Amino acid sequence: MINQYLTIKELTENVGGKVTPRMVRHYHTLGLLPPAQRSSGNYRLYTQQDAQRLRRIVALKEQGFQLSHIQQLLKNDSDTEVNSTLMTQLQQQYQAVIEQISRLRQTAAALEGVLGRDQHCQTLQANVLAQLRLLEVETQGGLQELEQLWQNLDTAISSHPEAFEESLQHLLPELGDRSEIEIDLLSQLVLACGDVSIVNFVRISKNAIAAARHGMLAQCQIVGDIPAVTAMLDQTRLAHLGCQITTLIDNPHVTDVVEAEQAFWQQSTWSKNLEKIEPQSILMIGYAPSILMWVCEAISLHQIQPALVVGMPIGFSHAPAAKRQLIRSGIPYITIEKTNYGGFLAAVVINALAKSLIDKPDCHCYLQSL
Incomplete structure (x- = not known):
């Protein structure tokens, strides 16, 4: 036994x-x-x-x-008082975490201020680092000396444009296992929002790049959730590829996440627009999390069959749930496991993929990671 x-x-x-x-x-x-x-x-x-x-x-x-x-x-205790106490404690923990993130963001900004300098600033950068080792900040004079160091370093940037590619080489994590097109996509996202840490939260399914390129080559339809998202698309490059752009909630007065979410629940025309979406289209949801959840449900019921879903809605409860549902859907996807950024970065993804397809039509590096 x-x-x-x-x-x-x-x-x-x-x-x-x-x-x-x-x-x-x-x-x-x-x-x-x-x-x-x-x-x-x-x-x-x-x-x-x-x-x-x-x-x-x-x-x-x-x-x-x-x-x-x-x-x-x-404890599995349903007592109201216990639940209320727990919610208060969780709120306190959340605020403490946010404060810690703020402190870490300050640290990251200081490091970026040094590491992100290009070759033109390297001599001055070395001098600043040498002076930082000798810095005494016990007095107000020491703090002023520190501020003067940053001013000296900042002065050097006025004589030339910023070398973004060089800065990214210093700041991006190791991406040796990613394809050239995927690295370019991640770089464009970082440059769009100025947050290098976003790389750790971007989720790209194995076949997403291939699906996007094949779809665009086939002149697929590009569908956004609201006009504010589709307005940020590179109309010229997508027109060159023959991709038609359309919008689910075709209301120019819907411009933010609150209005997008309300329009989802209060209007019905968007669902009719979704039913008209051509097979193998590319969907980009940048604001309303409920639309992304509905899209995932329609995919599971085989009501729609997009080639790719770029799901980056904003929200604190629905958005994370919608993104998890997208990842489980089996459809090629690109998403960000964060609650912020939204429509702008969704458009950045489509624009970067369109640009890479036009610039490097014969590149197949993305197939090596499948």
Whole structure:
């Protein structure tokens, strides 16, 4: 008969090796795990229910929840007061995380100010770094000296244009496993929003680049969710490729995410427009998350069959859910696992893909990563 119990080592292996025996014992101390049964040799023994509870703890911890919050979540208590307390604690944790992100963003900006300099500034850059090592900031005079260093470094930029490609070489993470076209697409997204960290959140399905190029070569239809998105498209290049541009919510007064979401629920014409979309079109959803969710549902029911979906709506609850649904849809996709940016970057994606197709029609580097 197979032993129904797990040792603490087997327990940690059962949950994928993401915790150590020491962490398990710590969870016992905090009350996250109930007391374990003991063997005749006084070793801890665990059941599959214990393993399932530990997997829940690990999953919630990886999502960013603190252990004290996980403890309350695992109580499965529907008491209103407890839920209200937990919501307050989660709001406090959220604000603390935002403050930490702000501090890290300041650090990143300082590093970008040094690393992002081009060759014209390298001599002055070396002098600044040398002076930073000797800087004393205990007094107000020291702070003024630091400000003067940045002013000296900034003065050097007025004599020449910024070398964006050189800056990106210093700042972008290692992208050796990406195709040339994909690297260009990521670079264009960074240059569009000025946020290098966005590279870590961009999700491109394996066949997305191929689907976009094949669709554009076949003069596919480009469909945006609102006019504010399609207005940012490179009309000249797309016309050169023979791609027709159309809009689901064809209302020029809908210009932001709030209006786009309201139009989704209050109007019905957009759904009729979606039904008219040609097969193998490219859809770009840049504002309304509910439209992206509806698109994913229509795809699952085989009501529409786009070649590619660029899903980058803005939102704090619906948008992340819609993007996850897109990733699971099986349709080629490009999305960003963040709540911001939206329509502008959706248009940047289409423009970058169109430009690369015209500039490098015979490039097949993107097929090597499939």
